[in-house]
Amino acid sequence: MERPVPRTVVIIGASRGIGREMCRLYAERGDRVIAGVRALPAVIGASAMSSLIQYRVVDVGSPLSVGAFQDALAGTPVDILINSAGVLGGDRQNLDDMDYEAWRHAFDINTIAPFLVTTALLDNLRAADEAKVITLTSQMGSLNQRSTGSYAYRSSKAAANKVMQVMALELEAEGIVVCPVHPGWVKTDMGGPQADITVEESASGLVTLIDRLTLAQTGRFWTWEGVEHPW
Ligand SMILES: NC(=O)c1ccc[n+]([C@@H]2O[C@H](COP(=O)([O-])OP(=O)(O)OC[C@H]3O[C@@H](n4cnc5c(N)ncnc54)[C@H](OP(=O)(O)O)[C@@H]3O)[C@@H](O)[C@H]2O)c1
DSSP: OOOOSOOEEEEESOSSHHHHHHHHHHHHTTOEEEEEESOGGGGTTGGGGOTTEEEEEOOTTOHHHHHHHHHHTTTOOOSEEEEOOOOOOOSOEETTEEOHHHHHHHIIIIIIHHHHHHHHTHHHHHTSSSOEEEEEOOGGGOTTOOOOSOHHHHHHHHHHHHHHHHHHHHHGGGTOEEEEEEOOSBSSTTTOTTOSBOHHHHHHHHHHHHHHOOGGGTTOOEETTSOBOOO
């Protein structure tokens, strides 16, 4: 599919894992990347990846920090926003042992932050031509999947799916594509070494999928392989 280049791509949660690899891939093909990271020291050395990657500090758990990020991007059209930042929600997520603080934090980062960041950058997205908002959620949040445990992670990702579906409906008239995407079970700090696929496989699948998404697919839940996922 023909793709105008260069595009401006904002990736939130770019210090590690899938977000970091997506930064590399977009920059490699000539897109301009604004990489949102919690702390610059975390990416020392990473700027050597490409001069097309510009790092900016943003802690998506803090509305103040997201506001400063918004100010820094004022006037910059954003073609693609990728919300990759995420947390597992703590070690204790069981019927008989629950870390409620970690559960609330999971909702802050996994559910509320994608809404917070997307609304903060709405003017930037509106200024682009058929902008796309992608939030990495998870099949673990699929109501269709009957599996146990991980209450905090599953519920925060299920809620993020719903938030993205509602945003998609509201932004469709403005030509903005919004989709939640399952990135696969990926060998990252979060996915662990036993996971199914490498970070390179996941990120390159995601980049291909995002290229293909149009308004005809907005508001639907996708996998990194480009297959529609049941809610
Ligand atoms: N890996 C998998 O198998 C898998 C499967 C399904 C879905 N996902 C989802 O895919 C996304 C990326 O996962 P991953 O495996 O790449 O995770 P990861 O390796 O654990 O990286 C998580 C990223 O989120 C960032 N982050 C966490 N809290 C943040 C905050 N308050 N503000 C800004 N950034 C923050 C981290 O930054 P710091 O370095 O500063 O901590 C890091 O860059 C997540 O949303 C995850 O839930 C992953």
